[in-house]
Amino acid sequence: MSTDELHLLTGAYVLHALAADEHDRFERHLPSCPPCAQEVRELAATAGRLGSAVSVAPPAGMKREVMARVSTERQDPPLVARRAQRAGNRGRLAASRFALAACVAAAAAFGGVAVWQHQEAEDARAAAQAAERTADDLSAVLSAPDAKVSTGKLPDGAGATVVVSRERDRAVFVASGMPEPPAGKVYQLWFSEGDAMRPAGLMGSSQTSGTILMEGPVDGASGMGITLEPAGGSAQPTSAPLAVMAFPA
Template identity: 55%
Template sequence: MTTTDLHRLTGAYALHALSDEESTAFERHLAGCEACAQETAELRATAARLGLAAAATPAPAMREQVLRRIGTVRQDSPGEAARTLVTRTGRRTRTVSRWALAACLAAATALGGTAVWQHQQAQDAQDRARRATQATDDIAAVLTAPDARTRAAELNGGATGTVVVSRARDRAVFAVSGMAEPPRGKVYQLWFDDNGTMRSAGLMDSHRAEQTVLLQGAVDGASGMGITVEPGGGSKQPTSTPVALLSFPS
């Protein structure tokens, strides 16, 4: 194997594509060739950054396509004139061959797009599960608080609602059964009644007839709560007559 041959193995070495014998010979060469050492380090960094995107099993034909295309790309050795291109400003730039190799790596990494999407979906599901668990814990903390007080009431349409308040925790929970769905494009919005001034306490799940909801925000001296029908996404202030009003237990 000649010195020129060794100069051309930087890309294969960076991708661990050499045999044991070739790797040993190249590593001996690398110890005394600053140009190859720099190029190898840069190619390894490129491969590592591309690999961070994700990995996926490529289509069976991809390997043959990549190998066939690599065979048409000549890698210049560090000492050859073709190694550099001079721009109008006189700047020294990298050879096309290096970026051709990086482009091949990028093309292969692009196959990981599906894996990235799947990973994001799984991450979103985990985030939703964590939020649901936290909400369940917060609801349980109010319901089991030593100072928890409860008040039940009949709501419009035959539904029944119960509000539980813990002044020590400064939180309230609302449980409802038999709640009819709101009109299309509308939602049920919960409100704290601050002695006549309504303060948003979050939205209900409009598709569930039975649910238990932790009111968003602190009770903070509120005297009761209300429920209104609002446009999808909710409102800053009530825009309809309350379908239910409950005073908080003392």
């Protein structure tokens, strides 16, 4: 294996995908090659960020939905109520009052009794399902056997990584340390197909770092671009790309 070929093994080394002999040769090469050492450090940091890609925060309405469902589920009577029932009517009345007081106290602890609207429950369920699908798709791309990684630099020293799986026909973009976009602007991602740009999703209005599943299939795209666009995004770029990255071959 030539030295030029060793330079191409940084990504596989970071992902522990080298055979034992290749791993040993690359580790002997690494101390004498500052560019490879720097790339390994950058890829290792990126791999750490990618590991958090499948972590999804629960939807804001999930607690309310769970509490609403709890109120509709039949519960076993408390032990004190069963004993009171055997003791007679007076005991049953006392247990009922105790249970009622407990329910009122529980309701107060959760901020009072709220009226659960059907549409709100449906919205919360849809949000949870969408978040779960996104997490599954992210995980599928990052763990795909053919996933390939490419890193680059954005303006102001920000870091950028793209992971592409041709088998899954999807791509994931990871950014770190990007400047906050100006008021009324967002970062928009694009698939680059020759001289044409195809929309591939938006970063959050104040998002400067994160892992984003690019929208739509990779299809014939050979790379991606990033532009600043008006809030809500654009059908076509309205400014020159801040950066263009070629997809890994």
